Each structure stands twice: as C-alpha cells, then as structure tokens.
Amino acid sequence: MKLFNFRNTIVFVCVLNFSGLVLALEPASEPDIRFRSILYFYPEVKAPADGVVAAFFDRFEIVGELPAASTKPVVTYRLIEDLQDTYPVPDLDYLAYFGRGLDREQAVRIQNARVGLVVDIAYPMPMSVDGMKAANLTLLEIAEATGGVIWDSETRELFTPDSWQANRVAPWDGDLPILEKHTVIHAYQHAGGVRAISLGMAKFGLPDIVVNDFSWSLNRSMGNLINLVAQSFLEGQFPQEDGTLGISINELADTRYKQELVASLGINAQRDVVIQTGKGVREEGDPYNYIVELLFHDQEGRHSSEIQTNLLSSLFGWEDQVAYVQHNxxxxxxxxxxxxxxxxxxxxxxxxxxxxxxxxxxxxxxxxxxxxxxxxxxxxxxxxxxxxxxxxxxxxxxxxxxxxxxxxxxxxxxxxxxxxxxxxxxxxxxxxxxxxxxxx
Missing domain, CATH: 2.30.30 (SH3 type barrels.)
Structure with missing residues (x-):
C-alpha cells in the first residue's frame, strides 16, 4: 500500500498512563482528546446556516475556541469559504485509495467544493469512548441533513454518509467500539523491508502501533496482530514497566470482533502471546501521537523473519496441506x-x-x-x-x-x-x- 501524507489535522497532545508505563507526547499538556473533522459540500449544495448547524451539537457545549483542557465534551465549528487555500479536498489519485463509498462521479464533483464545515471536538480522557461515539453520530447527522461528505483527520479518509454509518457508527458492540473499523493501517516499503503503522488510535486516547522490517507475505498477519493489540489496548491490557505486553484472544470481550477472529484461527492457535514493546520512532507521515513499536525480542528463531513467523503462527495458528503425489x-x-x-x-x-x-x-x-x-x-x-x-x-x-x-x-x-x-x-x-x- 502506498503511504500518503495528506494532513488536515489538529495536533492533540496528552499524557497516557498505562499500568505504570507513562507514554508522554511532546510537548505535554492536560490529558484530553481532540479531534478535527471537515464536512465538504458538493458545489451545488447550499451551505447550512449557522443556526441549523448549532442544532446538531446538543451532545456538546458549543464554545468559541477549544479550552486548554476540556472537562466535558465541547465543540467549536466554522464555515470555510476558501477551501482551496486552507483545506483543499484530496485529489482524485488520493481518493482512489482513501475515498470511502465515493464513486468516480462523486469524487470528481467534490473536487469543485468551495465551502466546508470545520469541526473541532474535545473531550476528557475518561470519556474517550463515549466522546468518540457522540462525535461520530453527530457528524453523520450533519452529513445526512446537508449532503456533505466527512473527512476523518486522524485516518485521513473521506466518507459518504452511508460509508460513515457503516464504518464509524455501526461498528460498536454494546459500549465497545471494534477498533479495526475505526482505524486504518498504512503499510509500505521501508529500508529493505515493510513497515506498517496504525492511524486513528488517538481518537480514543490510545497510542498508535507500528511494526518494522517484515516481508510483504506477512502483511495480512501483521495487520491482524496490530488490530489485536489495538483492541487489547482499548480493553485495558497495556505494556508493563519493562515493556512486555501480554495479549490473549480468549480474554477479549465477547464482541463481534472476537467472534470473527476466533472463527479465522488455525486449528493449532495458542491464542495468547507475550511480546516486547518499545517507544516507536515517529517518521514523516506518521500520526501525531505516541507510537508503540511491537518488537520480537525473546522469541524463538534464528533471524527476524523466522521469529516473526513463529510468533504469528503460534498466536493465530497455521495449516499447511501436505500432498504426497507421483508427478504425472x-x-x-x-x-x-x-x-x-x-x-x-x-x-x-x-x-x-x-x-x-x-x-x-x-x-x-x-x-x-x-x-x-x-x-x-x-x-x-x-x-x-x-x-x-x-x-x-x-x-x-x-x-x-x-x-x-x-x-x-x-x-x-x-x-x-x-x-x-x-x-x-x-x-x-x-x-x-x-x-x-x-x-x-
């Protein structure tokens, strides 16, 4: 997958304290979560009046600007009439990869958008799940009422309302979000191997996750590992002070995510593993967030690929078909x-x-x-x-x-x-x- 660097983001900074392991972004500030979204309007759509927009934010307190630290869900918004100079719509090549639900005709039309609604939302860390759920639902209601399309600044994707409903509003199981539906993974060639990093964890006050130096044939399995670690973070399993992280499929909450994951496992999957983690090194194009790197230290194997294969096979299982045949x-x-x-x-x-x-x-x-x-x-x-x-x-x-x-x-x-x-x-x-x- 090609790595894109297209930023319409607002930088959020926070201190996350996970089981004694302090993950501090620089510079440090009060712990809260800040999320920006942009609603782009097709050129033939009339921009909504201010009073119409305000009515949708009954889940938030409307403020003139976000406070230094939020103690409750707050929102500030503004209509922008010079999008091309400030927040340009992603181009057609970009939308071919990250336009969700847009057909070719819609992607072409939205290029001519002139007006957009910039929405900045903040909520305190203890409200990370409820705050994100409220934000997603509010953005959907505005988009459906106005005919806009929604830009997610953390995952850098553009959604039609139907696609936002399917990927941001529906993927919850009770009170728990299914994180693989709210995030993306960028994988790309890097320094002789493949590097994969998540984007979107910041919306839930969680670190993003990176794995370095693996082969393309492991890409799907590495993606499964990143998603499993992300869901484990959400459910309260974090690295210890020595960096070790124990993850267990069996101990996950019984959500659709767990059910589908269990159904996909090989017959010999052990379902749990202890993996070493470290502070990831941020590179150009990475999210503005703390990054946890998944390391493969203390695992069996003679070199990195064998170690990675052993861990993934142990965790998720594997099945090889053995055929004994005389060549005809x-x-x-x-x-x-x-x-x-x-x-x-x-x-x-x-x-x-x-x-x-x-x-x-x-x-x-x-x-x-x-x-x-x-x-x-x-x-x-x-x-x-x-x-x-x-x-x-x-x-x-x-x-x-x-x-x-x-x-x-x-x-x-x-x-x-x-x-x-x-x-x-x-x-x-x-x-x-x-x-x-x-x-x-």
Whole structure:
C-alpha cells in the first residue's frame, strides 16, 4: 500500500498512563482528546446556516475556541469559504485509495467544493469512548441533513454518509467500539523491508502501533496482530514497566470482533502471546501521537523473519496441506508451462514490484532420509540463477528447517510460482489443483 501524507489535522497532545508505563507526547499538556473533522459540500449544495448547524451539537457545549483542557465534551465549528487555500479536498489519485463509498462521479464533483464545515471536538480522557461515539453520530447527522461528505483527520479518509454509518457508527458492540473499523493501517516499503503503522488510535486516547522490517507475505498477519493489540489496548491490557505486553484472544470481550477472529484461527492457535514493546520512532507521515513499536525480542528463531513467523503462527495458528503425489504427465506439463515464465518474473522482480506485490516460488528441499519436500519461498533477491528468499511453509520432514527461514534455491529447480498483486489478486500455481487431484 502506498503511504500518503495528506494532513488536515489538529495536533492533540496528552499524557497516557498505562499500568505504570507513562507514554508522554511532546510537548505535554492536560490529558484530553481532540479531534478535527471537515464536512465538504458538493458545489451545488447550499451551505447550512449557522443556526441549523448549532442544532446538531446538543451532545456538546458549543464554545468559541477549544479550552486548554476540556472537562466535558465541547465543540467549536466554522464555515470555510476558501477551501482551496486552507483545506483543499484530496485529489482524485488520493481518493482512489482513501475515498470511502465515493464513486468516480462523486469524487470528481467534490473536487469543485468551495465551502466546508470545520469541526473541532474535545473531550476528557475518561470519556474517550463515549466522546468518540457522540462525535461520530453527530457528524453523520450533519452529513445526512446537508449532503456533505466527512473527512476523518486522524485516518485521513473521506466518507459518504452511508460509508460513515457503516464504518464509524455501526461498528460498536454494546459500549465497545471494534477498533479495526475505526482505524486504518498504512503499510509500505521501508529500508529493505515493510513497515506498517496504525492511524486513528488517538481518537480514543490510545497510542498508535507500528511494526518494522517484515516481508510483504506477512502483511495480512501483521495487520491482524496490530488490530489485536489495538483492541487489547482499548480493553485495558497495556505494556508493563519493562515493556512486555501480554495479549490473549480468549480474554477479549465477547464482541463481534472476537467472534470473527476466533472463527479465522488455525486449528493449532495458542491464542495468547507475550511480546516486547518499545517507544516507536515517529517518521514523516506518521500520526501525531505516541507510537508503540511491537518488537520480537525473546522469541524463538534464528533471524527476524523466522521469529516473526513463529510468533504469528503460534498466536493465530497455521495449516499447511501436505500432498504426497507421483508427478504425472499433466502435472509435469503444467510445471513446464510455469517454468517458461520464470525469466519474465525475474525481470519484473529486478525492475521493481509494486508496493504490496510479491512472488512465491515452489522449490525442492532435501529430506535427510532421502527424497524432497516441495515448499514455497518468497523471493527477496534474484541474481542470475540463484534466488534468496523466505520459506513460507512449515517443513514436515526436515527438522533443521523452520518456516520463515532464509533459504537459497536455484531457478533451474523451480517447479511453479504464484505472483501476488497489491489488489489481492494472484496468478500462477497451475500445478496446485492437479497435485490435489492426484495425491496419494
């Protein structure tokens, strides 16, 4: 995913005290939560009168400007008639990624917006959940009544009213928000690996979460880990003074989030883990918030990828299909068809894949007792015939090899490939269905 840096944000600063671990933003101030949203109006829509707008804020006290520290929910708002000079609408390229519910025609029309409503809301830290719930509902009511679209300054997304309803108002289970619906994760290539960071936790008075240096094939699992940690923070599980964080799926409140997560687990998931955390280093484009980095210290493994794979597999479970098959003419022909595409894949890889795109190759690994176990390898480098990568399966018959291990295979030995694209589609694995069909 491409990382965008588009800021219509108001900086909030607070001190968060989590189980003895003080997380202080700089500069420090009174602990409260501040959130900015902008309602953009289509050019043909008449801007609402001040009295009409004020009527929607019955859940808040209307003030001329936000106080230095809020002791109750307060709001200040103003109509802006020079949007292009102050708060320009995100462009079409941006909205292709972060326009929620907008079709092409709507995205084009909103580019011509001239008037917007800037809303700044503040509420004390103990009201973090109730304050956000009230803010989301109020913004929806204004948008539905006026025909506006809603900008979330923390997650940097633009919503139609229907999409805001689905993503900001509906995702609550009783009094608990389902945080993965209220936040986003930006993942992008960074310093030879992938970096993923959450945005939007500040709305609930919680730190954002970052993971550094992993491979694209782990992106979905890392996203699941970040969402699990976020929900654990919300429900009161924070790092200890030594930085250790114990997270348990079983101890989560019985919300739809937990139910869906449990249903997705592998059969051997342990469901809990203790992970080391540290203070994340803020980089350009990161949220203006305290950042907790998830580290993988004190976990089993010989290097970072193996350690990460072990932790994720232990927590969420894993299932590998093992097929014992004698290669027949049909399988051999499918493999030869795949092998003819390897030079093109190598050229594309070395020219640079799109963010989020990766290639898996099926290669043989010697079994100590004889024979070979064929497993998938995520390509990290492809130099002439030698391919370095990360093993994506857990070996069955090779005790000294683990999932996530760094391995080297030869192009001449490759049996098949899968090319995963950034949009979630893939091609390849022509031999897969045949192997399952003819397995012993």
């Amino acid at each position: 003419a049909m399988i051999t022909a499918a493999s030869e068809s795949a092998r003819q595409k390897l030079d093109g894949l190598k050229a594309d890889f070395n020219a640079g894949l799109a963010p989020g795109e990766f290639i898996l190759l099926k290669a043989p690994f010697d079994i100590p007792e004889g024979g070979a176990e064929w497993m998938w390898v995520e390509v990290l480098s492809w130099d002439d015939d030698a391919i370095s990568g990360l093993l994506k399966n857990e070996p069955v018959n090779i005790p000294d090899l683990k999932g996530g291990s760094e391995v080297t295979v030869m192009q001449q030995d490759i049996f098949d490939f899968i090319r995963h694209y950034a949009d979630g589609t893939s091609e390849g694995n022509e031999t897969g269905e045949l192997i399952l069909k003819y397995q012993n």
